[in-house]
Amino acid sequence: MRKPRTTIAAASLLALAACSGQAPATPKSLTVWIMGDSSAHFQQLVKPFSGRSGIEVDAVAIPWDAVDQKFTTAVASGKGPDVIQIGLSKLRTFTDSGALAKLDDQTLKDHPGLAAANFLDGVGNATSVPWVSDTRVLFYRSDILAQKGITKPPATWDEVRADAKLLAGRGKGQYGYYVPQWDSALPVIMTWAQGGAVVGANGEITFDTPAFRKAVDTYTGLYTDKSVPTDADFDQIQGFISGAAPMLASGPYLAAAVASAAPQLRGKWSVAMIPGATAHTSLLAGSNLGVWNGSGNKEAALRLLDFLSTPQTQLAWYKLDGELPTAKAALRDPALNADPLVAVYARQLTDAKPLPRVPNWDGETGKALLDCLNSIALTGADRETALRDLYARTNGTHVG
Missing domain, CATH: 3.40.190.10 (Periplasmic binding protein-like II)
Structure with a gap:
């Protein structure tokens, strides 16, 4: 058995204590x-x-x-x-x-x-x-997808949207996918999936790109299709367990929560790489x-x-x-x-990157992003007006 290593700083403190006759505090x-x-x-x-x-x-x-x-x-x-x-x-x-x-x-x-x-x-x-x-990886209820003839998890966001619409047709209170209205990372991941970026060559935040507009199509389209809950307090864990929302993007902590709360579902759900058109880049x-x-x-x-x-x-x-x-x-x-x-998490980590390191992403850039998308999806705001407001609010934000 190895002896515990004593840090240099700790050793110095002990030496000083020996000289002074006092034990280190x-x-x-x-x-x-x-x-x-x-x-x-x-x-x-x-x-x-x-x-x-x-x-x-x-x-x-x-x-x-x-x-x-x-x-x-x-x-x-x-x-x-x-x-x-x-x-x-x-x-x-x-x-x-x-x-x-x-x-x-x-x-x-x-x-x-x-x-x-x-x-x-x-x-x-x-x-x-x-x-x-x-x-983030794609969580999916394989048992529920199979009931609708879906034999494998969607590999692109277009497939997510199509499968979610089919699953939402199961009846009242049933959805195909869950979009956390507080999660500013999801639309960024959707942008990466299109081969795009939210940081320009000059190191500044830029959402005015074709790839981001495609991400907006996906994000708001899920609401247009009535495939996602509109309740901001929707519980993603319970929604996944009950099957009301049988697909969502989340982290490994969700797996631990589901396994603990619903062991009877073992073998009825799994995870896959994040969907993507030209890339499967997820959030680090x-x-x-x-x-x-x-x-x-x-x-x-x-x-x-x-x-x-x-x-x-x-x-x-x-x-x-x-x-x-x-x-x-x-x-x-x-x-x-x-x-x-x-094994899926580890593979996803090899194709993952962090959100832009800007001051106060959550309170400023990320908030502006969610304000824009949720206003379009939930309150019917004019898309182009909302996007112009987003561009103005984030203009000049530099990655440090």
Whole structure:
């Protein structure tokens, strides 16, 4: 059995303590802000860390729709957690705020766990390290599709639209597909599927392209066909389980939720690569972990990041919460890849890219995009007027 590695920084602290005759101060607890509803699972994950280090971890759940307000308040007050989870779409905003501690080369060198980690998407940036990876794949109820004579999942968005219309004909309250009205990534994925991009050669956001217009056709067409629910509060998990919405694009976490809530459906659903006309490019999403700049427990926080970066910990997290690792060694794990669903996720990750790194995608560019599309699809707004408004609202937005 290997002996636990002592970080250089920790060793230095011990040496100083020996000279002074005092033991180094070890914090009794760390506060970690976990986004969404995974705090209970996270608390379970870090039990081995707490057992070895004597440092308790208090995982605080922050609902995704409250992230911006909570973060803004913490920055203004200077009172944040010790460690914070950061969605990739918010990474630039969080970094630009100055609220996160710098993770420079020397810092990483002092923490062998982080220095040795070979992450899927590099090391994030100078203020955070990758935590979980995510991508969107097509979920489909093979049993329900088969009832309508559909023997394989749709491979293009045109096929999605045709199959969804057929499935929606099953009766009242039955749909063919689910469009999350809050998801600004979906129309971008639809644009990539047409071989297009939403960032121009000059590094600025541009939606005024033929590929994006085709994506608009698909997005709004699903509503025109009455193939998707119009209720903003429609529950995608229950809709998939009940069969009301037997197709949707989502991440691996949905598989974990469905398997847990409806084990009787085993073998009646599966996943496939994201549909595409000229490409099957999907979203590279997920989240990073950063250390709060004002934390008085930075060394202990980095020790926690050391623990969380190991392949064993990341594989344990997948089993607990259904979120994919970012450590390449974990993604290559034979037991993980024996799962046919994971094989699809892994293949999709080889053709995936993040949303444009612009300031406040969720609150500005992404919001403008959804305002445009949902106004056309849900309220009957004039298409060309809505598109011109989108172009004006996003004009000059530069990717950093």
